Amino acid sequence: MPALGLSLSPENSRAGSVDERVDLVLLERTLIEPPRLAAMQRWSAAVRRRFPNATQVPFVWHLVSHAREDGLRERSTRRPTGNEIAFGGLQTTDEVVRAWEVSRLCLQGCGGDRVMLRTGPSLTPGALGRKRLRAFVEARRAEGIAITWEPEGLWEPEVARAFARELGIELCIGAFEGGRPRYEDPAEPVLVGREVWLRVGGTGPRGRLDGAQIDALAEHVEVVPDATIVFTGPLALKHLREVSAFLAV
Numbered sequence: 001m002p003a004l005g006l007s008l009s010p011e012n013s014r015a016g017s018v019d020e021r022v023d024l025v026l027l028e029r030t031l032i033e034p035p036r037l038a039a040m041q042r043w044s045a046a047v048r049r050r051f052p053n054a055t056q057v058p059f060v061w062h063l064v065s066h067a068r069e070d071g072l073r074e075r076s077t078r079r080p081t082g083n084e085i086a087f088g089g090l091q092t093t094d095e096v097v098r099a100w101e102v103s104r105l106c107l108q109g110c111g112g113d114r115v116m117l118r119t120g121p122s123l124t125p126g127a128l129g130r131k132r133l134r135a136f137v138e139a140r141r142a143e144g145i146a147i148t149w150e151p152e153g154l155w156e157p158e159v160a161r162a163f164a165r166e167l168g169i170e171l172c173i174g175a176f177e178g179g180r181p182r183y184e185d186p187a188e189p190v191l192v193g194r195e196v197w198l199r200v201g202g203t204g205p206r207g208r209l210d211g212a213q214i215d216a217l218a219e220h221v222e223v224v225p226d227a228t229i230v231f232t233g234p235l236a237l238k239h240l241r242e243v244s245a246f247l248a249v
Contacts, residue, residue, distance in 0.1 A: 022054045023055065030059045043109075082098065088120075117148065175192060
C-alpha cells in the first residue's frame with residue numbers, strides 16, 4: 001500500500017475525528033509562521049491525537065529557503081533581527097543560521113528527523129542554486145536530519161530528479177499539471193517518477209479531484225505500490241479519503 005500524506009494548512013487544519021489512514025502530515029504553518037517550541041509541542045500533540053499513525057514533517061522556515069522576491073515575507077510577522085537581504089535563498093549567512101535554528105526547534109517539537117524544504121523561484125538550477133542546495137543538504141545531514149525537497153520555479157521534473165538523486169534526498173513534485181497527469185514515460189503509467197513523492201491538489205473552480213486523476217493515481221500505485229502521495233489544499237483530507245477508499249476496492 002502507498003503512504004498517504006496530508007499537507008496540513010490553515011484551510012484544512014480544523015479539529016476533526018481521529019483518522020488512522022493518514023501516514024504522513026506535513027506541517028505547513030512552519031513554512032510561514034513557525035510557532036515557538038512550547039506552542040509547537042502542543043500543536044504536534046494535537047496533530048498526533050487526530051492522526052495517530054502519521055509521521056510529522058515540518059517545513060523549513062521561508063527565511064531560510066526563500067529570497068525576498070519570492071513573495072512569502074509579507075505573509076509573516078515573525079522575523080529575527082538582521083539584514084533583510086541576508087535572509088533566505090539558502091544563503092550561508094548568520095541570519096539564515098538563526099532562522100534555521102527556529103526550524104530545528106520545530107523539528108524537535110514534533111519529535112521528527114525529517115524536514116520539508118520548499119525552494120522558491122529564486123533558487124534556480126544554475127551553478128549558484130545547486131551550490132547552495134548542496135551545502136544546505138550536507139549541513140543537515142551532518143545534524144542527522146533528512147530532507148524532502150519541493151522545488152518551485154525553473155526546475156523541470158527530470159532535472160530536479162537527477163539532482164535530488166545526486167544529493168541523496170527525497171523529492172516532492174506535483175502529480176498533475178493543469179489537471180493533466182505528468183507521466184515520466186508515455187509508455188507506462190508512472191507519474192513524475194517512481195521514487196518521487198507525488199503532490200496532489202484539486203483542480204477546477206471547486207478544487208476537486210476528478211475520476212481521471214484518481215484513475216491515474218491508482219495506475220501509478222499498481223506500478224509503484226510503495227508510492228508516497230501527499231494531498232494538499234482545502235479539500236486535502238477529503239481527497240485522501242476518496243483515494244484511500246478507491247485503492248482499497
